Amino acid sequence: MRRKKWIRTVNLFCCLCIITPMLTGCWDRLEIEERAVVLGVSIDSVKSDHSQEEEGEVSHLNNSIPAPNKSLIRVAVQIALPGRIPLGPGESGGGNGPAEKTVWVIDVVGHSIDDAFMNLQQQVSSRLFFGHLRVIVVSESVAKKGLENINDYFRRNPEVRRMAWMMISKGRAIRFMDATPKLERVPTLYLMSTLDEGSRMGKFPKDYIGIFWSNLSKKGQEGFLPYVELKKEQNIEIKGLAYFRGDHLVGITKPLEIAGYLGIKGVNPAGYRVFIQPGDASTAIMTNTTHRKATTKVQIKDNVPHFTITISVELNIEEKLSENIQFNNPAILKQYEKKQEEVSLKFYTDIIKKTQEKGSDIFGFGEYVRGKKPSFWNKNVKSAEGWQKMYKDSTFDIKVSMKLRRIGMKAK
Amino acid sequence: MQDRQITVIQAAAILVSSIIGVGVLALPLFAVKAAESGAPLVTFLGMLLAFVGLFLITVLGMRFPDKSVIEYSQDIIGKGLASFGSVLIIVFFAVLTSLTAREFGEVVVTSVLRSTPVEVTVIVMLLLAAISTRNEITTIAYIHTFYFPLLLVPVLLIVALSLKNAEAINLLPVWGNESKGMMKGTLTIAALFQGTFVLSAVIPSMNKPQNAMKASIGGMLIAGGLYVIIVAAAVSVFGAEEIKQLLWPTLELAKATSLPANILERLDAAFLAVWVTAVFTTLLSSYFLTIHSISKLFRLKDHKLFSYFILPFVFTMAMLPQNIVEMYEIIVNVGQIGLCITIVYPGLLLLISILRKKRGNSVEKKKVDQNR
Incomplete structure (x- = not known):
């Protein structure tokens, strides 16, 4: 019995001896x-x-x-x-x-x-x-x-x-x-x-x-x-x-073209405001984007990728520049929506064109080709350089739908 | 006669924590190198291949419920051949232990403790494993079961939180753009599951060995599922091409993930802490398997004798790779050679045992039948 106790003490001592050097601090101590x-x-x-x-x-x-x-x-x-x-x-x-x-x-x-x-x-x-x-x-x-x-x-x-x-x-x-x-x-x-x-x-x-x-x-x-x-x-x-x-x-790019990128990618929350003027300057209003949604589909047409981008954006009216216009019937809002769809279409197309000229696909359209059309990718593109060339020839079809939802606290 | 205490759940926990270990960090890199965006698929295939090995071991274990692979191989193919096979198993798992410890050391020295000598991190880990293997197998089973939830929860948490940065397009096409490396990748990943071999030492201590298959299916599903999830998360967050640039994508994933509300802005420290336990359990299993096999080979009752005896050998082997690139080359090669030991060898044993109609203890068999 006593012997056992003695062995225990020695064991404990050995354990302490092993553990102590590990607790003394480490090489990476840095105040x-x-x-x-x-x-x-x-x-x-x-x-x-x-x-x-x-x-x-x-x-x-x-x-x-x-x-x-x-x-x-x-x-x-x-x-x-x-x-x-x-x-x-x-x-x-x-x-x-x-x-x-x-x-x-x-x-x-x-x-x-x-x-x-x-x-x-x-x-x-x-x-x-x-x-x-x-x-x-x-x-x-x-x-x-x-x-x-x-x-x-x-x-x-x-x-x-x-x-x-x-x-x-x-x-x-x-x-x-x-x-x-x-x-x-x-x-x-x-x-x-x-x-x-x-x-x-x-x-x-x-x-x-x-x-x-x-x-x-x-x-x-x-x-x-x-x-x-x-x-x-x-x-x-x-x-x-x-x-x-x-x-x-x-x-x-220009600052507003960031909004173009965000729209094409459908990034939320949305936060850019733009002028819309269907007629002369007195009809101009400012709209605030509240929500974006975008889908990208890819097809192969004539051996080049063809992308169909559908962008839908929700808007609120933030200001108008003159009292000429009254937001008192839905037809007027429709008119603005249509105008904005028109200008946005050109806006989005221009941004894509701009990046196409430089062969810089920041939107990741190539990833859609790689992911959704792997056989086409493996045959014709293969590498990043291949896509930089192919991107310049790619065709785009952009559909924009704008929805004016709210007009703020003012009734007209 | 050993006391049979290990339950099915404990056996499954042993399997899971033996599998999940140091390999988790480099896993997405291996998978992506093989098949780019097809990485989750490769991981899944690797898991299936690894399950074949586990299945063979389990069936053999159920045929000979009282014996470990070292013992029943002697019954099946005779002493001479079996000893040769056993020595191979022992050497392989000793090497596996040392490589695990070394990989652990390299990760720690590269990413966290940059001025600590790698020898120290390796020896500390090996000592910890050596001390722990001096317990009975039931105690070891408890250790595994205790750490089991600690492995799963944080990894799942990181995966779940990282999903907000994920893009589904990165996972397409599911079979990858280039699938030439698929076969080799499957082998490499199957090699990461080799810790499952420890089941051959666990079955003789299970209270219901006839239920071992449940444990192996459960363990494989959990560990394999977790591996597939990790690879899928890493690929969807980074994209296949970026993963090729990262040595340890899983660690990078933890680094890029933050807890909501800025509680923790990077989770790599938390992840590494958990990962140390994962490495410890893996190391414990392979170390235990090594010394358990040696003691069975020499027909000793107790495995504790070798705990410290093999420590210097394992440590020396761990220090052999000259640099990290060489180390990964060795890990991949050793892993693939190991597949012969953990899949082909049990396959042969099972085939011969069926042909020669060898079975384990019939007394045990009767008891098994009564239980049904």
């Missing part, structure tokens, strides 16, 4: 204030030659480990300052007004994304952490050269989330990092909420970086990103869709 939490990244191209000198030789050496012969990029990061970020809206007492910045913006140059980050890491004491990266702003000129390297780096990094936004900026992207919008204490959060709210109000489709990557990879679809511009009050305007062919930016 939160030792992390440089990157909230936003901007990527610009570099024009001048003397920026070469600005770059230290951190991940390459001219003699032994040469850098790839690629043009330099300027990468700026927004690092959150621990302690300065307010934890809630009520915590305004701590800060000393807007003068105190919540983020720290640093920019470096590099030959690639990782090269730039390594140059940056050489300058920043704490370890860069991308787990909270919410916004990546890429300038138009970089996007035109191609996003291959950028997509590769962020896809490979396990910390980056697929719910971050990537956007294309008009002008230099670094200005978005420096911007100080009044609504949010943290500038990138404002950038992010512009797009998040935009997609909630029906102004912009949900297009997180993960969705962009998926669309980019698909054989029958191309990717697109929001195109944004910094306005004079440091606010951000969504200027349109920047659409791609492969990794390269090939075109940019």
Whole structure:
């Protein structure tokens, strides 16, 4: 009996010996204030030659480990300052007004994304952490050269989330990092909420970086990103869709053409307003889209895909420009519906034409061909390049039906 | 005579948690490489093929309700040949154990604990399995049953939440645009189900071995169904082409999924926590099967003796692959070789046992008949 007890003690001791080293902490312990939490990244191209000198030789050496012969990029990061970020809206007492910045913006140059980050890491004491990266702003000129390297780096990094936004900026992207919008204490959060709210109000489709990557990879679809511009009050305007062919930016739409994209895809909620004028300017009214529905059907006609798109949209009247018109009988509403159907048809057709010219199928019509007509696809298209060519020859038949439902609180 | 306590439900739980393991992360990639949008179909075919193996093992187990595969193979094809087969089984499952542990280590080191040495994550997991295998088989059955709901619920939750980003067109055409790799893909995926072989060690401890078939059908349906659902969800959310770009699509799926109302914006941490238990149960099964088979081969009563004895061997084997690409190549190849052991070998055994009219303990048989 005593012997047994003794053995138990020894066993217990052995167990403790084994467990203790495992509880002493781990290799990956990193205190939160030792992390440089990157909230936003901007990527610009570099024009001048003397920026070469600005770059230290951190991940390459001219003699032994040469850098790839690629043009330099300027990468700026927004690092959150621990302690300065307010934890809630009520915590305004701590800060000393807007003068105190919540983020720290640093920019470096590099030959690639990782090269730039390594140059940056050489300058920043704490370890860069991308787990909270919410916004990546890429300038138009970089996007035109191609996003291959950028997509590769962020896809490979396990910390980056697929719910971050990537956007294309008009002008230099670094200005978005420096911007100080009044609504949010943290500038990138404002950038992010512009797009998040935009997609909630029906102004912009949900297009997180993960969705962009998926669309980019698909054989029958191309990717697109929001195109944004910094306005004079440091606010951000969504200027349109920047659409791609492969990794390269090939075109940019007008803001209203986003509505065209949303209509063709039937994305809800709907949120764009347009003018409708059946006669002269005095008959103009403004309508608000409330609900969209769209179906796409594909047939093969004369060895090219023929798409039939049926779009039905529900509208409300929001304003009229003069008292000439009275909404007092259904026939008038019918007249407006008809007019809007007419103009919308042209509107939708033009957008598709525009993307067809560039061979950039952001709507994913090719996916319908791949999915619904696999034998045709396997014989004639096969690859993403094949579809980029085929898309230009595809024919479309668009049917639009508009329904004016409500006229607001005014009776006439 | 062992005490027979394991119920049908417990046996099914053992099967499910033995199947669902480390392979879940790379599963959509394997399936998509084989048939693009036909990935769910390939997974389903793989499940059917794996069920053939499980079916054979179950029928054999029901013919010899008192014995494990190591013992009855001696009755069927004689000692010499059977020992050779048994050694193959033992080596295969030892390799499988080590590869599971290594794959686990690689995932953890790549995605979560980036500066922890891979040796540490592997040895911790193997130690955990080794300690747990020192229990009786009934206790192990309880462990499996305990973790069983923990495996199902979070995975189903992630699948359900991810469906809001899903597009049905990604799943078309159901047989895939290019179906050349279909056959090979089926084999690769069937190889992910090889944990089911543990049933051969479980049947001798089941209280009603004649109901083993119920357990295997149930277990296969749940685990296979879950696999098909995961693949379908991953393909419908990402599209086949994007999955080809991702090493662990299931983990990426968890990363892209958020709980409503911004409670958790990415579920990969939660998913990994659950996945660790899934890996543990799989590891436990294959480790147990290895040492159980060794002890039966040497006609020992107790399997505990080998728990720590094989640990260094398994660990060394786990450290052999030089890099992650080589590791996946080995996993795919070993898995396909393993199909000979888990499907062809039991098939031969069953055929010969029918031809030679070999059956298990007749006393047991009578008892079985009375129960009906």
